[in-house]
Amino acid sequence: MKILTSAQIRSLDQFTIQNEPISSLDLMERASNAFVGWFCNQFVNTRPVCVFCGKGNNGGDGLAIARLLSQLSYDVQVVVADYTPNASDDFTQNLDRLKTHLNLAFISSADQFPTLSSQVVCIDTLLGSGLSRPAEGLLAGIIHKINALPNKVVSVDIASGLYMDKANGENDPIIEPDHTVTFQLPKLAFLLPQNVRFTGEWHVVDIGLSGKYIQELPTPYWFTDKKAAEKLIQPRGKFSHKGTFGHALLLAGSFGKMGAAVLSGRACLRSGVGLLTMHAPVCGYDIIQISSPEAMVSIDKNDRHISQFPDLEPYSAVGIGPGVGQEPVTIALLEELLDQVKVPLIIDADALNILSSNRSLLDKLPPNTILTPHPKEFQRLAGESGDEYERLELARDFAGKYQVIICLKGANTAVILPNGEVHFNSTGNPGMATGGTGDVLTGIITSLLAQKYKPAEAAILGVYQHGLAGDRAAEQKGQIALIASDVVENLGW
Ligand SMILES: NC(=O)C1=CN([C@@H]2O[C@H](COP(=O)(O)OP(=O)(O)OC[C@H]3O[C@@H](n4cnc5c(N)ncnc54)[C@H](OP(=O)(O)O)[C@@H]3O)[C@@H](O)[C@H]2O)[C@@H](O)CC1
Ligand SMILES: [K+]
Structure with a gap:
């Protein structure tokens, strides 16, 4: 609308x-x-x-x-x-x-x-x-x-x-x-x-x-209602196989934050990807294998933080950020990744904070990279704004300047495209303001990117489905009891 x-x-x-x-x-x-x-x-x-x-x-x-x-x-x-x-x-x-x-x-x-x-x-x-x-x-x-x-x-x-x-x-x-x-x-x-x-x-x-x-x-302003979102969902052909739906690579987790990796991996799997590889530090190996048997694991040489990534050739999309921390080895990894990546990319959480404190990396962002900041992360990335109207303008300027897609998270998450369009989401509820739901969103969008959804559509549809799953979860558990795992379990396509 x-x-x-x-x-x-x-x-x-x-x-x-x-x-x-x-x-x-x-x-x-x-x-x-x-x-x-x-x-x-x-x-x-x-x-x-x-x-x-x-x-x-x-x-x-x-x-x-x-x-x-x-x-x-x-x-x-x-x-x-x-x-x-x-x-x-x-x-x-x-x-x-x-x-x-x-x-x-x-x-x-x-x-x-x-x-x-x-x-x-x-x-x-x-x-x-x-x-x-x-x-x-x-x-x-x-x-x-x-x-x-x-x-x-x-x-x-x-x-x-x-x-x-x-x-x-x-x-x-x-x-x-x-x-x-x-x-x-x-x-x-x-x-x-x-x-x-x-x-x-x-x-x-x-x-x-x-x-x-x-x-x-x-108008630059749009509202993603049910009708608009459902139009974006690609039907599955009778003769499709797991290769049809891409191979996602998620770079996530660090010591003490492996939960973020698990949540985003499980959300990725529940959003239709053909194959998922999760790259994690050594400390994450057992955790991922046990919690997510459907995923393959690529293990870093570093015990506690990710410092490298596998050969990118097999992958159709890359997601980085949930729980990765901001260690120097991870900063170096992000820089290397931005130099090498040729497939669609989504950057979240700590990886966004790395961008904010290493601003030269912003110029290396490939066009149509998806960034998913919450308001505080956006402020670190793009600076202060007096009110939310100003923040929206700032986000449009930022998206245009760096040719990226911003999912500005909050009630009615706004997806801001490089051409200045803003798509406000219609789903979601305050129960989702709890740790880990952002990691779930990253997993969903990574999954859609891997399946060859256009980045703008992956962002708009991913945000909508994430909120919808949160609404279903809130119906079952109530908003107060809702946790990020409930959002994953309520994803439905
Ligand atoms: N558009 C649609 O699809 C349809 C619209 N419809 C309805 O019409 C509504 C819009 O109507 P509207 O234009 O007459 O505006 P409304 O706000 O009632 O009054 C404006 C008057 O107040 C004045 N005024 C302004 N600020 C003021 C202030 N602070 N303190 C004092 N005065 C102030 C202003 O004066 P001025 O600015 O010229 O000084 C003007 O005289 C719309 O919201 C909907 O309900 C439906 O009926 C049909 C379909
Ligand atoms: K009124």
């Missing part, structure tokens, strides 16, 4: 109105109906509702939603923030349609904020995608009052006060909803962890905006 800017969404809105054609009032009605469809599934009509409206089209949605919900026998109260004499046309028309509604109040001071029982569900339609400056005065007062309530809050399209595609100021008044129900497409703001308080759980409802026009609009 594409992610568009607020300006693009405005033009999409206009295109749909002119070319479907549909009046903007009818489009508002369609959007409001789509919201109400979601709402009725979530809250039964014995729950009273209070709709807070601004005077733009988001507020117009609010008025239409209030009318539709009261037709469905919800007990609805409407509070309009009378912060300006200028209301949008569609707001005014929906106000006319609501005229018979008794429980409607215009308030001009936050002191007039109603007293609500904690059962009331608040629907936030104060400000939508038309936000042009931070909320202040009356709107800020209402936002603060809503945020202080214990009640459930649902924002329509986007939390009032939150910008769709740029950073807010630290003290901007913004609604903190339990849910955001957004129209047609996800918004960039929802995908950045810094906005999690202002997003809650978010849901997309289809309001029939022009698919043809969406296809035409250029």
Whole structure:
């Protein structure tokens, strides 16, 4: 799915109105109906509702939603923030349609904020995608009052006060909803962890905006949903054999960190590779042979750290990093590997830290090498950034400069391609923030690279499947009990 800017969404809105054609009032009605469809599934009509409206089209949605919900026998109260004499046309028309509604109040001071029982569900339609400056005065007062309530809050399209595609100021008044129900497409703001308080759980409802026009609009930002991910999976032919699916080489582990190697090896095997060789220090030999009988082992001359790699000729992809440490012998190995490797490469964990502290190695990265840093590793690699929007730009610059693919790990891991495209992942959960899950991801992507997936596709699909396995594991064990081995065991293709 594409992610568009607020300006693009405005033009999409206009295109749909002119070319479907549909009046903007009818489009508002369609959007409001789509919201109400979601709402009725979530809250039964014995729950009273209070709709807070601004005077733009988001507020117009609010008025239409209030009318539709009261037709469905919800007990609805409407509070309009009378912060300006200028209301949008569609707001005014929906106000006319609501005229018979008794429980409607215009308030001009936050002191007039109603007293609500904690059962009331608040629907936030104060400000939508038309936000042009931070909320202040009356709107800020209402936002603060809503945020202080214990009640459930649902924002329509986007939390009032939150910008769709740029950073807010630290003290901007913004609604903190339990849910955001957004129209047609996800918004960039929802995908950045810094906005999690202002997003809650978010849901997309289809309001029939022009698919043809969406296809035409250029954007660097994409959301990898189920459909997009499944399209990338290569079917297995009837006559395939283990040679068809490549031979992966994983360089991983050191004394005390052999678990990282095992996790990434097992994830690699569970992701379809034909053959796997794991290269490890002497101390890792028994560990790998016993834990991963499906893998072959190549043993280093060094007891505790890897210092060399086997002849690369047989291998179709190489992964390096999980648990390798940062000993001088391993630094020398990485340099040698970058000079020699001719097949797709993924670099993770300690190997990324080696790159950060030996920056001349960055210029040796082969094009389309995949790097999988978490935010701290990325900061060591590319420097500080003020907020997550800046970090995203920094990552795009870095990916472009070195022609590499970055998987910036976190909630909604972002896969950033050398051409500047950013693909946000839709799977995964906070239970996965535990040691070893990163090693699992490295194994999955190494496996896909070995099977000849294009590096960009291996990164996007690998990240998606990793999160999906984590979601399955969380269903079984709960997020708190989840460990990296559970992610491996729940890989399913
Ligand atoms: N696009 C779609 O697909 C569809 C969109 N729909 C709905 O429309 C919503 C967008 O509507 P919208 O453009 O009228 O924006 P909205 O935020 O309601 O109001 C903007 C007004 O507020 C003003 N204003 C801005 N910031 C302010 C501030 N801090 N404090 C005070 N005022 C402020 C701003 O004034 P100005 O910037 O000109 O000064 C302008 O007058 C969208 O979110 C969705 O809910 C659906 O109905 C149909 C399909
Ligand atoms: K809103």
